[in-house]
Amino acid sequence: MDFMDQHSRHKALLSPLRAAQYDFTEQDVRDELKKLMHPDAVFHMCHPFGDLNGPDAFYNTVYAPLLTALPDLERRDYIVMAGSEDDGADWIGCGGYHTGTFTNPWLNIPATGHQISMRFHEFYRFENEQIVEVQAIWDIPEVMMQAQAWPLSPSLAREWHVPGPATQDGLVPGPYDVEQGRKTCAHIVDMLKHLSLYPSTGGPEVMQLDRFWHEKMNWYGPAGIGTARGIQGFRNWHQIPFLAAMPDRGQYPDEVTHHFFGDQNYAAVTGWPNMAQTISAGGWLGIAPMDKKISLRSLDFWRLENGKIRENWVLVDLLHMYDQIGVDVFARLREFNKSRPGFDHETGKAP
The missing domain is CATH 3.10.450.50 (Nuclear Transport Factor 2; Chain: A,)
Structure with missing residues (x-):
């Protein structure tokens, strides 16, 4: 790794965390997060999670409930790319999806008992070979739709399982050009x-x-x-x-x-x-x-x-x-849940 360019090195540093998220276990993912993330790393997460500080807060708030909902959780990346912006900051961008069997409700979205997928775009800013900032969107409405629980207007365009790159080269290799x-x-x-x-x-x-x-x-x-x-x-x-x-x-x-x-x-x-x-x-x-x-x-x-x-x-x-x-x-989702088996008939919340 000593002879790699900085962006290839950052991809290599991220690789063990991605591997742990693919064969997901709580301990392995927690361990890799602590190795790679600065203790005070800022996680800018999509709604409803908000901003979180440090790898433990990120795991406890975001991943722990998801793993409960999808006990066989795995992450699949189809884009991993890196580069520097004009001001010199170094980033990695990852695109892919989480998948697993939707066994238990998540965010009061009713479980389906079937495999689901949820797209993610996650961006990591590196300093001194640690991640200091994360900006991430998970496509939670996609999960609602697969659970037939999306409570707002239908899409104009096609809803489907979005593919990775047609050329199958999204895990961009080094050396960096x-x-x-x-x-x-x-x-x-x-x-x-x-x-x-x-x-x-x-x-x-x-x-x-x-x-x-x-x-x-x-x-x-x-x-x-x-x-x-x-x-x-x-x-x-x-x-x-x-x-x-x-x-x-x-x-x-x-x-x-x-x-x-x-x-x-x-x-x-x-x-x-x-x-x-x-x-x-x-x-x-x-x-x-x-x-x-x-x-x-x-x-x-x-x-x-x-x-x-x-x-x-x-x-x-x-x-x-x-x-x-x-x-x-x-x-609004919880309003529909009031008539769904397994949810509180007054609050629409999962037990």
């Missing part, structure tokens, strides 16, 4: 700059979508939005409703952060939050216009093929968004 990583990242940043031109400076043509996106692109959105195929599918099932409801997207740069990095033909971004905009019209997720500014956490991966984006994995903390507009998704 600085120039290729920068080139891939620059393509994504340029694309996003053009996206932000619409609708404030002109019609859809100002985005130059054909220049940046492959004609057979897949946009893998979070549960609640779904997957879209092709540029027109992306426009119909995500972008048009999103921008119609929040046309001031990208107008508040001082209120957001972005951490971009590239690794070969993959690029990633994280930020907590990395979008701020106002729900000023209808059309997105069935939400009524309310002139309410919200912040969004969107953790994304892109894969380029022949110079264009062929695949884009996107997780948005939708539960956090709903919380900001006064919609308690878990409270």
Whole structure:
């Protein structure tokens, strides 16, 4: 490991934790977390977990209940990439899913007795060969849907088990190619700059979508939005409703952060939050216009093929968004639980 570049070294340092999470046991995962995480590491977790400090608080709050719900829990990564953002901070981004047999309720989501999957996007910031910060979204609405317990509006796009990269090369090997990583990242940043031109400076043509996106692109959105195929599918099932409801997207740069990095033909971004905009019209997720500014956490991966984006994995903390507009998704879930066997008929909570 002494002769590795820093990003390959960070991937190697993360590997034992990923292995422990694959063959998941409490002791092994706790041990690997304590080895790799700084004692004061900050975990920025999706709603409803919030911010946690230190590996013990992370395990006790997040993993212990999940392991109770899925006793045969395992984690599968299909993207592991690394790089440095412009200010020099070193990151690893991982995308994949947790899976196991849903034996006991979790977060008051009713158990199914069947195997389920839950996507994750997790980003780790390294300092001195330890992880000091984590930003992570787990696709909890995906679990609700598999339990037939999603209590809000249906998705416009396709809900399914989102695949890993078509090229099966998402576990990006070393050595790290600085120039290729920068080139891939620059393509994504340029694309996003053009996206932000619409609708404030002109019609859809100002985005130059054909220049940046492959004609057979897949946009893998979070549960609640779904997957879209092709540029027109992306426009119909995500972008048009999103921008119609929040046309001031990208107008508040001082209120957001972005951490971009590239690794070969993959690029990633994280930020907590990395979008701020106002729900000023209808059309997105069935939400009524309310002139309410919200912040969004969107953790994304892109894969380029022949110079264009062929695949884009996107997780948005939708539960956090709903919380900001006064919609308690878990409270509504519990209302349905009152008629479900095994739940308290007054509170809708699991015993």
